Amino acid sequence: xxxxxxxxxxxxxxxxxxxxxxxxxxxxxxxxxxxxxxxxxxxxxxxxxxxxxxxxxxxxxxxxxxxxxxxxxxxxxxxxxxxxxxxxxxxxxxxxxxxxxxxxxxxxxxxxxxxxxxxxxxxxxxxxxxxxxxxxxxxxxxxxxxxxxxxxxxxxxxxxxxxxxxxxxxxxxxxxxxxxxxxxxxxxxxxxxxxxxxxxxxxxxxxxxxxxxxxxxxxxxxxxxxxxxxxxxxxxxxxxxxxxxxxxxxxxxxxxxxxxxxxxxxxxxxxxxxxxxxxxxxxxxxxxxxxxxxxxxxxxxxxxxxxxxxxxxxxxxxxxxxxxxxxxxxxxxxxxxxxxxxxxxxxxxx
Amino acid sequence: xxxxxxxxxxxxxxxxxxxxxxxxxxxxxxxxxxxxxxxxxxxxxxxxxxxxxxxxxxxxxxxxxxxxxxxxxxxxxxxxxxxxxxxxxxxxxxxxxxxxxxxxxxxxxxxxxxxxxxxxxxxxxxxxxxxxxxxxxxxxxxxxxxxxxxxxxxxxxxxxxxxxxxxxxxxxxxxxxxxxxxxxxxxxxxxxxxxxxxxxxxxxxxxxxxxxxxxxxxxxxxxxxxxxxxxxxxxxxxxxxxxxxxxxxxxxxxxxxxxxxxxxxxxxxxxxxxxxxxxxxxxxxxxxxxxxxxxxxxxxxxxxxxxxxxxxxxxxxxxxxxxxxxxxxxxxxxxxxxxxxxxxxxxxxxxxxxxxxxxxxxxxxxxxxxxxxxxxxxxxxxxxxxxxxxxxxxxxxxxxxxxxxxxxxxxxxxxxxxxxxxxxxxxx
Amino acid sequence: xxxxxxxxxxxxxxxxxxxxxxxxxxxxxxxxxxxxxxxxxxxxxxxxxxxxxxxxxxxxxxxxxxxxxxxxxxxxxxx
Numbered sequence: 030x031x032x033x034x035x036x037x038x039x040x041x042x043x044x045x046x047x048x049x050x051x052x053x054x055x056x057x058x059x060x061x062x063x064x065x066x067x068x069x070x071x072x073x074x075x076x077x078x079x080x081x082x083x084x085x086x087x088x089x090x091x092x093x094x095x096x097x098x099x100x101x102x103x104x105x106x107x108x109x110x111x112x113x114x115x116x117x118x119x120x121x122x123x124x125x126x127x128x129x130x131x132x133x134x135x136x137x138x139x140x141x142x143x144x145x146x147x148x149x150x151x152x153x154x155x156x157x158x159x160x161x162x163x164x165x166x167x168x169x170x171x172x173x174x175x176x177x178x179x180x181x182x183x184x185x186x187x188x189x190x191x192x193x194x195x196x197x198x199x200x201x202x203x204x205x206x207x208x209x210x211x212x213x214x215x216x217x218x219x220x221x222x223x224x225x226x227x228x229x230x231x232x233x234x235x236x237x238x239x240x241x242x243x244x245x246x247x248x249x250x251x252x253x254x255x256x257x258x259x260x261x262x263x264x265x266x267x268x269x270x271x272x273x274x275x276x277x278x279x280x281x282x283x284x285x286x287x288x289x290x291x292x293x294x295x296x297x298x299x300x301x302x303x304x305x306x307x308x309x310x311x312x313x314x315x316x317x318x319x320x321x322x323x324x325x326x327x328x329x330x331x332x333x334x335x336x337x338x339x340x341x342x343x344x345x346x347x348x349x350x351x352x353x354x355x356x357x358x359x360x361x362x363x364x365x366x367x368x369x370x371x372x373x374x375x376x377x378x379x
Numbered sequence: 380x381x382x383x384x385x386x387x388x389x390x391x392x393x394x395x396x397x398x399x400x401x402x403x404x405x406x407x408x409x410x411x412x413x414x415x416x417x418x419x420x421x422x423x424x425x426x427x428x429x430x431x432x433x434x435x436x437x438x439x440x441x442x443x444x445x446x447x448x449x450x451x452x453x454x455x456x457x458x459x460x461x462x463x464x465x466x467x468x469x470x471x472x473x474x475x476x477x478x479x480x481x482x483x484x485x486x487x488x489x490x491x492x493x494x495x496x497x498x499x500x501x502x503x504x505x506x507x508x509x510x511x512x513x514x515x516x517x518x519x520x521x522x523x524x525x526x527x528x529x530x531x532x533x534x535x536x537x538x539x540x541x542x543x544x545x546x547x548x549x550x551x552x553x554x555x556x557x558x559x560x561x562x563x564x565x566x567x568x569x570x571x572x573x574x575x576x577x578x579x580x581x582x583x584x585x586x587x588x589x590x591x592x593x594x595x596x597x598x599x600x601x602x603x604x605x606x607x608x609x610x611x612x613x614x615x616x617x618x619x620x621x622x623x624x625x626x627x628x629x630x631x632x633x634x635x636x637x638x639x640x641x642x643x644x645x646x647x648x649x650x651x652x653x654x655x656x657x658x659x660x661x662x663x664x665x666x667x668x669x670x671x672x673x674x675x676x677x678x679x680x681x682x683x684x685x686x687x688x689x690x691x692x693x694x695x696x697x698x699x700x701x702x703x704x705x706x707x708x709x710x711x712x713x714x715x716x717x718x719x720x721x722x723x724x725x726x727x728x729x730x731x732x733x734x735x736x737x738x739x740x741x742x743x744x745x746x747x748x749x750x751x752x753x754x755x756x757x758x759x760x761x762x763x764x765x766x767x768x769x770x771x772x773x774x775x776x777x778x779x780x781x782x783x784x785x786x787x788x789x790x791x792x793x794x795x796x797x798x799x800x801x802x803x804x805x806x807x
Numbered sequence: 808x809x810x811x812x813x814x815x816x817x818x819x820x821x822x823x824x825x826x827x828x829x830x831x832x833x834x835x836x837x838x839x840x841x842x843x844x845x846x847x848x849x850x851x852x853x854x855x856x857x858x859x860x861x862x863x864x865x866x867x868x869x870x871x872x873x874x875x876x877x878x879x880x881x882x883x884x885x886x
Binding site: 263265355 | 808809810811812813814815816817818819820821822823824831832833834835836840843844845846847848850858861862864865866868869872873874875876877878
Binding site for chain 2: 194196199209213214225239242308309311349353379
C-alpha cells in the first residue's frame with residue numbers, strides 16, 4: 030500500500046472554529062491535524078490522504094499585510110513537506126477567498142507544490158487568482174460545504190498523486206482562461222453533425238469553443254484641429270526598406286521597427302518592399318504607398334490639411350501574431366509616439 | 380446521381396517487377412512509375428520510398444496526399460480537369476485502394492508575392508503520429524526534384540499533377556478487379572419530417588500559390604452548388620501549401636469526413652440536400668459579404684433547415700467563415716462551424732481573430748499553436764533539412780532526424796478543418 | 808495594436824479591408840480599405856486617379872480622427 034498523500038489545509042479563524050470578527054487579527058497558527066471542515070475533507074479523501082497540518086490565520090491579519098502574511102504561511106507549509114495544499118472553501122467571503130488564492134499561488138510558485146481551493150464564482154479571489162490557481166466553484170455560503178468537498182477532495186487526490194488534470198468541465202473547476210488540446214471520443218465530423226442535429230431539433234447543444242471576449246478600450250478624445258496636429262504612420266503590413274534590415278519575420282513577427290521618412294515624399298518600389306507573409310503582396314510590391322500612404326499624406330501636409338508628419342514610421346507584421354504580442358508592440362510604439370508628441374495616427378493593416 | 384465506390388483494402392505495399400494488386404498486397408514497379416512521372420520536363424528526378432505505420436520514419440516537405448483511384452464506369456476520370464476533360468463526376472462506379480496514400484514531397488524554398496510553401500511533417504510513429512491522418516496509411520512517398528529557374532507556382536503545379544498521375548497509375552491496378560466491398564452514395568428520397576441539411580465547404584484561395592482546384596480550375600467564383608458525390612469522386616484537388624496543420628489534402632476531399640457522416644445518417648436522421656462551395660481568404664469586404672450572403676441564399680433555395688460549414692486555412696479566412704455562419708443564421712438556418720484555434724503555445728490567447736454573436740455552435744479541431752516534441756527518428760524522407768528556417772518565429776533549426784519541439788502548425792493536417800481527426804481543445 | 812495607441816490617448820484611424828474584425832474586437836475608429844492585397848490603392852486605376860482615391864480615403868481618416876466616438880465605429884468615405 031502506497032504512503033498516504035500528505036495534505037496541508039488552510040483555513041481562516043472562523044472556519045477553524047476560533048471565532049468571528051473579534052479574532053480576525055490572529056497571526057498564522059499551526060495545528061497538526063484536521064480541523065473544522067478539514068475533518069469532512071479528510072473523510073472525503075477516503076483514506077488515500079491525510080491532513081498532516083492545518084494552518085489558520087485571521088482574515089484581517091492576512092488582508093492587511095498580504096505579501097508578508099503569505100510568506101509566513103508558505104514557510105509553515107514548507108515545513109510539513111505536503112504533496113498538495115488545499116485552501117478553503119471560502120464561499121463568498123471576500124477576504125478569505127483572496128487569502129486562499131494568494132496562499133495557493135505562492136505555494137505553487139515558491140514551493141512547486143500543487144494546490145487547489147474552492148469559493149463562490151463571485152468571490153473577488155476568483156478574478157484575482159483564477160488564471161493560475163485551480164478553484165472549485167461553490168455556493169455562496171457554508172450551506173454548500175457538502176457539495177464542495179467531494180470535488181475538492183477528488184482534485185486534491187489527483188494533484189497529490191501527480192496525475193494530470195483534465196479540462197475544467199471534466200474536473201469541475203473554474204477555467205483558467207487557457208485552451209489545451211485533448212483527444213475527443215469521436216471525430217470532428219461526427220461531433221459536428223451531432224451538434225447540428227441537436228441544434229436543428231431544438232435540443233440542448235454546447236459549443237466546443239465559447240466566443241472569447243476582447244478587452245474593451247476607451248477611445249482617445251478626437252483631434253481638435255488636424256491642420257495643426259503632428260501625424261504618424263504605423264502599419265502591421267510589413268512595409269520595410271529593401272533588404273529588411275531588422276529581419277522582421279513574415280509571420281508571427283517577434284519585433285517591430287521604425288524607419289525614417291523625414292526626407293521622402295513617396296515610397297518607391299526600389300527603396301521599399303513588403304515582407305508580410307499573410308497575403309498576396311504583388312500590388313504592394315509595385316507601389317508600397319498602397320499600404321503606407323506616404324505620397325497622399327505629404328500632399329495633405331503641403332496643402333495644410335494636416336499639420337506635420339512625424340519623421341519616422343513604425344512597422345511590424347501582423348500575420349499570425351498572438352494578440353498578447355500585438356498588445357505589447359502596440360504599447361511600446363504608443364509610448365514612443367506619446368514621447369514624440371504625436372497627436373494622430375494613420376494605421377494601416379491588410 | 381448514384382456513385383458506387385468499390386474498396387480494395389491494401390494491407391501491404393512493396394516494390395516489385397510488376398505493378399499490380401492481389402490479396403491486399405499492392406506491388407509497385409518503382410522504375411516504371413518514376414519514368415512516367417519524369418516525363419514532365421520540370422521534374423528532374425523522383426525518388427520513391429515506402430513509409431509504414433509504426434516505423435521510425437519522418438516525412439518532411441509534404442505537398443499533397445492522394446488516394447489511388449480509377450474511374451470504372453460513368454463519365455469522367457479519376458481526377459477530371461487534370462487527367463481528362465472537366466466532365467462532371469460522381470456517377471457510375473469508381474474503385475479505390477484503401478489504406479494507402481500517395482504522399483508527394485518536394486523542397487520548395489523561396490516565395491512569390493511574399494507567399495511561400497510552409498514546412499509540413501508526417502511522423503509515422505510517436506506523439507506526432509498519434510494525431511496525424513497519414514501515420515495510419517501505408518504511404519508511397521514521392522520525393523521530387525524540380526528544374527532550376529522555375530517559378531514556385533510552376534513547381535507546385537508539376538508536383539500536383541505528378542501526384543495525381545501516380546494515384547491514377549496505382550488505381551489502374553484494380554480497374555478490372557472485384558472490390559471487397561461497395562458503398563453506394565445517392566441522395567435518395569427522405570421522409571418529409573427529417574431536417575434538411577446542407578454542407579458548406581469554403582475552399583482555400585490565396586494569390587497565385589495557394590488554391591483549391593475544382594475540375595482543374597482554381598476556385599475564385601461566387602458560391603456554387605455541388606453534388607457531394609463530385610467531391611468524393613475526385614473533383615476537388617488541394618493546392619494549399621500554407622500552414623500545414625490545418626490543410627486539407629486531396630485525400631481528405633476524396634474521403635470528406637463530413638460528407639461521409641451526412642451520408643451515413645441520410646434518410647434516417649437527416650436529409651442531406653447538397654454541398655455548397657465557396658472561397659475563403661476573400662480579399663475585399665464587399666466580396667466577403669457577397670459570398671456569405673450567397674451561401675445563405677443557396678442553402679435556403681435548397682430548403683435547408685441547418686448548415687454545416689467546414690473550413691480551410693485561417694487568418695482572415697476565419698472572418699469569411701464567421702460571416703458566412705452569421706449570414707446563414709440571419710437567414711433562419713441553424714449553423715454549426717468546424718474550425719481550428721490559434722490560441723498561442725500556452726493556450727491563453729483568444730482562439731479566434733474576431734467573433735460574431737451568432738457563432739454559438741463551433742466544433743474545435745484543436746489549437747495549432749500548442750507545442751509538441753517530436754523524437755529523433757531513424758529515417759527521414761522528403762528532404763534533408765527543414766524548410767522554414769528563415770522567415771518564421773521559432774524556426775526549426777534542428778536536423779529533421781533529431782528531436783525537435785515545434786508548434787503543431789508544422790504537422791501535416793493534424794488540425795484538419797473538415798473534421799477528420801480526434802484532436803479538440805477544451806477550457807483548462 | 809491600434810487599440811493600444813488609442814488607449815494611450817492618441818486617436819488612430821485604422822485602415823483594413825476587413826472591417827468586420829476591428830468592429831468585432833472593439834477598435835474605435837475603422838476606415839474600410841479597398842482589398843487585403845491593396846488596402847490604400849487600386850491597381851486597376853491610372854496612377855493619378857489612384858492617388859486621388861488614396862487622398863479621399865485619408866480625408867475620411869482625418870474626419871474619423873476629428874470625431875468623438877464611444878465605441879467601435881466604421882467611417883465610410885463620403886460620396
